[in-house]
Each structure stands twice: as structure tokens, then as C-alpha cells.
Amino acid sequence: MQPKTGEFVKIAALKSPQELRDRIAALGYKLPVDDQPLSAAEGSPLAEPFEVAGFRIGNRWCIHPMEGWDGTADGQPSQHTIRRWEHFGASGAKLIWGGEAFAVRRDGRANPNQLYYRPENKEAMRHLLARLREVHRECFGERATDDLFVGLQLTHSGRFCRPNRKDRAEPRIVYHHPVLDEKFGIDPRDDSVILRDEEIPQLVDAYVEAARMARDVGFQFVDIKACHGYLGHEFLSAFERPGPYGGDLPGRSRFLREVIRAVRSECPELVIGVRLSVFDFPPFRPDPSRAEPGKLGPGIPHEYPVPYPGFGCNRWNPLEIDLSEPIRLLKELHEACGVAMVNLTAGSPYYNPHIQRPALYPPSDGYQPPEDPLLGCLRQIAVVRQIKQALPRLPVVGTAYTYFQEYLPHVAQAVVREGWTDFVGIGRLVLAYWELPGDVLAGKNLQTKRLCRTFSDCTTAPRNGLISGCYPLDPYYRALPENEILREIKSGLRGPRRQPETPSQSVTPSPGGP
Template sequence: MNLNPLHKRFETFTYKNLNDLEKKVAELGLEIPIYPRVEILQQKVKIKNVFIPNRLAIQPMEGFDADLDGTPGKLTFRRYERYAKGGAGLIWFEATAINHDCRSNPHQLLISEENSKKLKELVSFTRDICNKSLKKLGFENECVLIIQLNHSGRYCVRNSKKYPIRAYHNVELNNAKGLSDKDGRVVSDEELKQLEDIWVQKTTLAKNIGFDGVDIKSCHGYLIHELFSSRVREDSEYGGTSLENRSRLFLNIIKKLNNIRDFIITTRMSVYDGIPYPNGFGVKSVENDKFPAIIDLTEPIEVINKIYNQGVRLINISAGNPHYKPHITRPYDIPIKGGSPPNEHPLYGINRILNLVSLIKSHLPDDMIVMGSGYSYLRQFAGYIAAGMAHEKKVDICGFGRMALANPNFPKQIFQEGIIDKKKVCITCSKCSEFMKLGENVGCATRDPQYKK
């Protein structure tokens, strides 16, 4: 299975019909399943004793529109209202900081006792609208709402200035954000031990607020994900050559959450970040490898099987570190301002993400529900690829990120029309990513008048 490209030519999306896309997929020799019977996406999915009404989900995307105290603001309510009206069975709420010190933006959501009343309002508001939308579409089960709890790690911001709290020093990651080793600090073992209990406390709070589950975020270069690759973190219980040490924070949190009943414990995990050994995760231990590094999923699969043994039955698979090389996470036509197109065809990026999900799923028990991504780039044809992945049992739930910002009604369009409205699709212009990089309110500058400038 070719997950890293030999074909180096970058091309933009020019496919006028499904036949054009199928021809390009065949020409490039890719394994992107296309299945026109999208009704399969209306099937419910069972996670233990919970049913998700259908196979479509909203991925967690930070809006940076909370008030300064971390409570959801007007634009936060607006975004989740739009998601809720669309008909997705699962809404995965965005990265929410577990304390003030670990926010990546002054307007990032924060979970706290002080903020719990406003978060309850957001959950109740979203759930009510979403359930009404699902009922109108003919679904019997109610929506599922999961919140992603996060520590931003090396991407922390304090007093509107970058203040990285790293697992270890990494020159390339520093350079990508304009940092030096003198900025911020390396997180101590003692602090990591304290964070275990903070995560547990905030998970309990999330349940009391009304969420159906919590995602202990382990993707995209944030603290837990970075610890997975902390081989150069010496003399530490949370780093070094041992995977047991590097995954200690994550696994300890999951273990401590094992006694919470009737609540989904999950994670969104970057199973491959492309960063060469020794600083990458899901990569082969080859000296002097180059980006994107050779894929080796041995360690991610080992970690996932361990959380399965702790009772976790849902995992959301992602890849890459968008702060470093964003095309691994989200292939695009246009890079953010100042960026450049990657040295690969975007469909190779889609092929990589889809097949990473498929490979992970093939190594897990059948009752571990796997959610994947990589669909937004495919525009109006995304439903066919999502259906293909589900039909071939390569994924259980299909998550959409950028598409939901551009066209939150994409699930309804797939269910009712069989295809997403091509006049409303995400065009992968990277403006939403640019807003995030600039620390501004995040939305679709192409399709949503609220964010057009």
C-alpha cells in the first residue's frame, strides 16, 4: 500500500464530474474507494450502549471566538447552530483548554466551573436544534456531542504572546512558529503528573455539563501527541526510548477515567506525523530519513490497543501536525499566505489519510469504532468517497472539518440529494487556516458572509 508519494506533481482540483475524478485516481494508482450509493451513510453506529444516528460527523475545529474568559461567545453559538441544523449524527466540539495556562489563543474555549453554566447553555442549545434536525430527516436516535479537551503544549499563548510548553526541544518545529529554545519552557515530570488529575477533573465536569463524551486530544503536535515522540526527552518518566514512558500521560489519564460510567471516553490521535525519526510518531526508525518519513504504525497500534483494553470503543484518526506541514493533515489547493504548495499531488494526501485509517481499523477489534477524515478536499464528490470507505468497512464514521465551515448543510444534502451542492463546497483555499494562524475568528471566507473581508 503506497502511502507516501512517488508522483511529485502538484495539481489543483479540476474535476468537473465523478468520471474525471475516477480517471485521475486510476492514473495515479491510488486506493480511493468511490461508491455512489450514499444511503450507507444513513446507517446508525453503535458505541457500547450508545447509537450515533448516522455515519457523518463534524470534526473539532477551533473557532477562536470565545470571550476572553473562555466562555462561548455569539459566534460560537452561531457556528454550533449551523452544525446542528445540518443533520450530522455526531458533533465533535472543538479543542477546549483544560486550564488558562494551556490555551493557544486568548479566544479559545476553556472548561472551568466558572464557565460551566455558559457551556451548558451551548450544549443544550446545540442538542435541541440537532435533534430536531435529525428527526426531520427521519433519524430515530438522538445526536451525540463530544468535547475535545486539550493542552496546547508548544503552541500555548500567554498574554497574547507565544509561550511554548514543550515536551522537548525541536529546532524545526521552533522555526515553523518563529520560536527559539529560550521561549517558554520544557514541561516537567511533576507538572505532567498534576495534569493527569486536571484532565480527569475536567472530564467529570464535561459530563456534568451535559456532553456525551470526552476526547483526550492526542493529535496535531499538541502536548500529548508531542510526548508520543519524545525520544530525546532524557531522564524522564514521560519520555525516552520507551513507548511506555512516552505514552504514560495519555494512558494514565485513560486509566483514571475508566470508572466513569455511561460516558464516552475517546481520543483524536495523529497516528502519523511524517516527522523523521527520532522526533516523529508513526514513523520508521531510520536515521537521516526525510519528510515525509516512512510510515510505521506499530507504536500507534500498540497505544490504541492499550486504550481498547481500558474500555475505549471510539477513536478518531488523524495525521500530521498542521502547524508544521499542514498538507499531511488537510490537503489543499491554495496554501496559506506565505506558504507554498507541497511536493505531492493532493490526492496522494487524501490517499494517505484514508489508508492510514483503513490500516488502523484492520488491526483493531470489530467493536472499536473508527472515525476518519480527509473528505473535505473532495468537494461535491466527498459523499461518494465516504460511502466507499464505509461500504468497504475501512471506516465507521466519516468526519468533515473544513466542509462544515463552508457548508454546514452537507449531511442534509448527501441524505436528501445524494450529493453535496457544488456551489457551496469548501474550495480548500486555506483562508480558515490563515485566520487560525493569525489568531482571528475562524470561519469560511469564501462561503460565509460573516468572514468575508
């Protein structure tokens, strides 16, 4: 029986690719879904190499960068971090996009355990990258790293800076936002938190210093992060900011372009990518009038003014996508600024997570999904297709595939074959089932018990001051003391953590081994 459009149907309840196609049609979308995934030996489109900036990337799987909450207080990898990067190497994906959100300086960290640049961290980062490559060779052969392309994502957290305590924000904003200021406790009269024009050259220099380190330790590219509400993304919506970094699109994109050009000038050996929130919506909040007992209410938009300061949306109706500016920007970044590839995402996990990473179960600070999560996936995939059609020579990584679960290989293979995207990116899925890309290309059956079911514990944990990982499915995290704390938080037996924490078993790696 065909489900109604308004019902949420679990992916695991769909018994065939045809049932998934029927469900997608009921939601008003079209999406290619193959009947059977192919192995590399059978000619899978996912196994085809792809050239970026003269480098041959061995297949079409990409591992997205994920913000780590498990480094040491001085910004070095802990053994949790090293283990996660080893899993990236074991995944079989040939494009490792950024590996980690790496803050270009200490005050730009989103949490006090995020990796960040300082000269003393250089050898630890060299070791981290070496372990990823070593594991990739162990799993796939001595020459396997010849077509492995690994980068580092460079970021400043802007509005969401928490460099010293997990329970205390120290924001640096581009402008006072009419909705986000109130939502995140920023006094709209306090201009001391606004990044001044005269501070920006020093920040650009910080990106260059971090890029030099990335080059010196062996990363092949850097990602200049411009997504998810962080500083690089917020500049793009600074319509009301006076001066050279606001107003029209050339002004709002000036910071991003200055960073890219400075890195290209100082580190010409590095390939440059950009992860961009190609559209954004206003923040959402739970609707208490529709909340079921023990649950958050479904998401509804906060009240917002018009014109709304959003990038990639209709400012007069900000729940409607408008790609005119994103396409203009991407064209300039590729053709004039030398950006070799882009990784397209949307929205922010802080204020509209159902837009950014669709899930059936919300994080603790979120809301119940206001729509079938499949819609969030289909929306992003359709937008990436539009970008690819508008800019066919720009290599593109697509996002929002984890929620397809059992049918991820069927969808990934089809969209690459049809040219909707060049690479299929996966993020949180890798925390639970990091070998999935390699298993698919080897023709193995999926380990369905390890598929991410979007429980959102990997978000709820760091929102409450714990390290991020897949607590439900990875025995490593289930065995940590943080798991019991997380269970108590979720059951309401314990409130959110209020004190800064040090990750358990945290270590500083030496060049010789973890």
C-alpha cells in the first residue's frame, strides 16, 4: 500500500528499490535508484576514477569533514581522533575531504577539544595523516595511496566559538542577526563581538599559516570552510554590514576570496576546495503545542523579518531556495579564484538540522522532524544537480546520503552514473560503518546492523559536553563511561553537563605511533 505523503516511513520498512522509488514519487520528487549495486569488478560508476587539478582520485566516494570533540586541550589529536582517522583510511573512499574541522587559531575553536593550528601541533598532525595513509595501504595494497586524495578543512567558528569552556560561548560575529542573536544569547547592542574590518587581515594570515602547516605535513588540499553558520558562511549573508565586507555579493564574498587568494599565493602546491552551504533557511524551534509526552515538538520556523539575511534563499520568502547568488559565487570561485572543487551542503546543525542533515530522531537541542527526512535528502540532491547542470566543469561532492541507509549504494551509484554529482559524500555514517565504501566496491553484502539509523547521538553527545561518536552502534563508544552519562541525559535523569571535560584516555601522539 502506497504511504501517504505526510507519513514518515522508515527506510528499513521499504522492501525493495521500487518501494523507495514509489516513496520518492509520493513526495513529489524524481531520483534515480538502481536495482542492484555493482562492484568495481562489475563496472560500478562509483569505482571510476576522477581527475581534479591534475590528480587522479581513485573512486567516487568521499568522506566529509566532521567537527571533532575529542582532541586534547592544546589542540592535538587524542587516541579517539587517531582511531577515527584510521577508519577514514580503512573506508575505501579515495577522497577524504578535510578529515576534520581544523581551527586556524585557538579562539576560533567551536569547542575546547577541537584541533587547531599552533606550531607545536605540526608533528602530531603529520602523524595523524600518516596513520590514515598507512591504514589505507594495509587495507588496499601498497600502491593504494597513489590515488588517495586527502585534505584538511580550515575553519573559524565565528558565532559558535567556544574555545575555553563547552558551556560558555565566546562569539565573534560578522553582524547582528535579527533571529540568531536572541537564539544564541548575544546582546544585539553589544558590538564588541563583531569582527572589525581591521582584524580581518590577521585572520586571513591565520588561514595562510594553517595552510602552510597542512602543506608541510603532506595534505594535498585544503578546504576553506564556508558552511553551517560558521564565520566563512556568515559573511555571505552580511547584507547590512557596512564597509567592504558586506552589502552586495562582491562585498559579502570578499573575505572568502581573500583567504583563497592568499593561500594560493603562499601555498601554490595546495589544491583548494570550498565546502559551501549553498542555501540556508531561517532557524527552527520545537512547537510545544504539538509535543507528544516525553518528546520535543515538531520543528517550526522562528519568527523572522523580511527581507531576511539568508544566503541562497529568497529573502522575501526565506523558506524558498534561490540559487542565483550561489551559482554566481561558485562560478567566480572556480574560474577566477582557482577553486578546484566544491563540497555542497546546506543550512546549519545549530539552528535548522533537518535541512542540513536529515534524521528521524532529533538531537537533544533540536526538534522532531517537521517533514519526512527523505525530503531533506531529496532537496539537497536536487540542488546539487542544478549546480552541476549550471557549472558542468566544476567538480562537485554531494551531501545528504546517509539517510538512505540500505539503499545508499543504489542511490549513490545512480546519481553518479546520471551525472547529478561527481562524488557521493558520507559523514556520520562513517562513525558506525566506516568500511561501507570498500564493501560496496568489493561486492560484499552490507552489514545492515551497522548502518546509521540517524539516532543523532553523535550530535547529542557533544551538545552536552561529551566526545562525539556512534554510541549505539560502535562497541568502542558503548564501552566508554561517557555512554552511561549520555543515556542518563537522554532519559532525563541527568541535566546537561556544565563543566569542561577532558576526553577519556586522551593522549598526545608522538611521531613514532599512537
